[in-house]
Amino acid sequence: MKKITVEVCACNRCIMMGAMDIMESVESLKKLKTQLRLNTQVELIMDKKICGDLGDEVSPVVSINGDMMTRANTQSVMEQIIKIQRK
Ligand code: FES
Numbered sequence: 001m002k003k004i005t006v007e008v009c010a011c012n013r014c015i016m017m018g019a020m021d022i023m024e025s026v027e028s029l030k031k032l033k034t035q036l037r038l039n040t041q042v043e044l045i046m047d048k049k050i051c052g053d054l055g056d057e058v059s060p061v062v063s064i065n066g067d068m069m070t071r072a073n074t075q076s077v078m079e080q081i082i083k084i085q086r087k
Contacts, residue, residue, distance in 0.1 A: 002040040004084055006077070007063040010046040014060040018073060019046075022062060025074045029081065040085045 008014070008023050026044045033040060051061040051068070058070035064080050 002085065003043065004040055004081055005043045005045065005063075005065055006081070007045045007047055007050050009050045009059070009061040010048050011051075011059075013056060017059040019060040019062075021074050022060060022072060022077050025078060026081075029078070038085055042081070 006026050008019050008026070010019060023044065023046060026042065030042050030044065033042065050063055051058055051070075054061070054070065060072050062069045062072040062077055064077070065084060067080075069076060069080065
């Protein structure tokens with residue numbers, strides 16, 4: 001089974017810029033994956049300060065299997081998860 005680890009930055013700025021929406025989408029995907037028959041384990045981690053001081057303009061920051069995404073949104077995160085899942 002594939003494992004996809006999604007880390008969402010939980011700093012105030014990332015929360016303000018949409019981190020909670022991203023987190024909710026990933027949670028929904030976790031619930032749907034049985035129905036979609038995705039043979040993938042999705043782990044969601046909310047953590048502060050995952051950006052490594054890239055600055056304020058990068059929020060929200062998401063890391064998927066270690067690959068950092070800046071100015072992430074629900075769509076770009078879902079696309080990346082599906083891309084990894086299909087590999
Ligand atoms: S801590 Fe959230 S962007 Fe740096």
